[in-house]
Amino acid sequence: MKNPKKSNRKNFSKSIVFSLVFLVLGFIMAYSYSLSNANKETEGFTGGAFFEQEERYRKDLIEQQEHNKELREELQEKQSKVQEYEKSFADGENRYTEYAAEAEELRRYLGLVPVQGSGLKVTLQDGDYNPNSVNPNDYIVHESHVFQVINELYISGAEAISINGQRIHGNSYIVCTGPVITVDGVQYPAPFVIEAIGEPGVLTSSMELTGGIMDQLLNDNIIVTLDEGQLIEMPALLAES
Amino acid sequence: MWLSILGLILGISLGLLTDIQIPPEYANYLSIAVLASLDTLFGGIRAHLQQVYDDKVFVSGFFFNIALAAGLAFLGVHLGVDLYLAAIFAFGVRLFQNIAVIRRIILAKWAEKKEVREIN
Numbered sequence: 533m534k535n536p537k538k539s540n541r542k543n544f545s546k547s548i549v550f551s552l553v554f555l556v557l558g559f560i561m562a563y564s565y566s567l568s569n570a571n572k573e574t575e576g577f578t579g580g581a582f583f584e585q586e587e588r589y590r591k592d593l594i595e596q597q598e599h600n601k602e603l604r605e606e607l608q609e610k611q612s613k614v615q616e617y618e619k620s621f622a623d624g625e626n627r628y629t630e631y632a633a634e635a636e637e638l639r640r641y642l643g644l645v646p647v648q649g650s651g652l653k654v655t656l657q658d659g660d661y662n663p664n665s666v667n668p669n670d671y672i673v674h675e676s677h678v679f680q681v682i683n684e685l686y687i688s689g690a691e692a693i694s695i696n697g698q699r700i701h702g703n704s705y706i707v708c709t710g711p712v713i714t715v716d717g718v719q720y721p722a723p724f725v726i727e728a729i730g731e732p733g734v735l736t737s738s739m740e741l742t743g744g745i746m747d748q749l750l751n752d753n754i755i756v757t758l759d760e761g762q763l764i765e766m767p768a769l770l771a772e773s
Numbered sequence: 774m775w776l777s778i779l780g781l782i783l784g785i786s787l788g789l790l791t792d793i794q795i796p797p798e799y800a801n802y803l804s805i806a807v808l809a810s811l812d813t814l815f816g817g818i819r820a821h822l823q824q825v826y827d828d829k830v831f832v833s834g835f836f837f838n839i840a841l842a843a844g845l846a847f848l849g850v851h852l853g854v855d856l857y858l859a860a861i862f863a864f865g866v867r868l869f870q871n872i873a874v875i876r877r878i879i880l881a882k883w884a885e886k887k888e889v890r891e892i893n
Contacts, residue, residue, distance in 0.1 A: 551776040553835050554777045555781065556810070556839075
């Protein structure tokens with residue numbers, strides 16, 4: 533009874549030991565097997581996998597290059613657009629200088645800046661006292677005469693006109709106030725010096741037209757003096773006030 | 774017997790399922806351990822066939838050989854000498870010898886049986 537039990541126990545412990553041994557053996561073998569498999573996988577790049585990878589990279593590269601090309605085209609488009617903008621900007625700048633020049637010119641016309649140039653100087657003087665005439669209005673300069681002269685000068689291309697050194701502008705008014713005339717609120721007695729900047733020859737000849745202003749003024753017994761070709765300087769309108 | 778088979782299956786499945794990654798330079802140790810274990814296994818089979826089998830010798834030899842082979846390889850790597858080659862050589866030779874002995878014993882047994890049958 534004792535012996536079989538002992539041998540049984542011995543058998544049991546033996547099988548335990550064996551199972552341990554086989555466990556270790558199986559583990560080692562399986563592990564090395566899986567390890568060598570993994571190694572094979574990593575070494576497999578020299579074969580078909582390598583070519584596959586190469587192909588994939590090449591495809592990626594081509595894709596990238598196409599993308600780059602697209603981007604380059606886009607860049608060129610954008611650059612040309614920028615150039616267009618720049619060109620139009622430059623044009624705009626040119627236009628701005630034109631505008632500035634025009635504004636300067638207009639300002640000159642408006643009388644906002646002092647100007648100088650050659651032109652015509654017209655002096656209207658009251659006629660000599662005529663004892664035969666009862667009405668002194670017959671030989672004094674009226675504001676209508678001044679109007680006529682100014683209009684004629686403007687018509688013949690005067691760029692700027694002043695009366696007794698006062699600039700005439702678009703809103704100027706000339707009123708007859710008894711023996712004197714009022715230009716923009718400033719009274720002036722005769723003689724009236726009307727200066728006009730423009731082409732002196734044209735101005736003069738337009739004044740001297742037969743049956744023109746000169747004749748009419750002379751008819752009204754007014755002493756008219758034309759003085760052409762002088763350098764005329766006119767102050768700015770604002771400087772006057 | 775069943776327990777040992779169970780242990781083998783358990784060991785194989787454990788080895789296949791483990792995801793532990795060891796550096797490739799230590800894979801040498803493992804191969805040597807495999808060789809050592811195989812050698813011990815066949816040595817045990819031979820001893821059993823020659824009726825000189827002993828549990829203690831077998832089990833101690835199994836683990837000690839594995840440890841010794843791995844240790845030798847480790848030492849070799851650190852000394853710059855390929856000592857694991859020695860282990861592989863020794864175990865390989867022993868493995869072939871053992872298998873040859875096993876084969877011869879089995880052949881002898883088979884021939885004996887045949888003779889016995891003929892006699893009968």
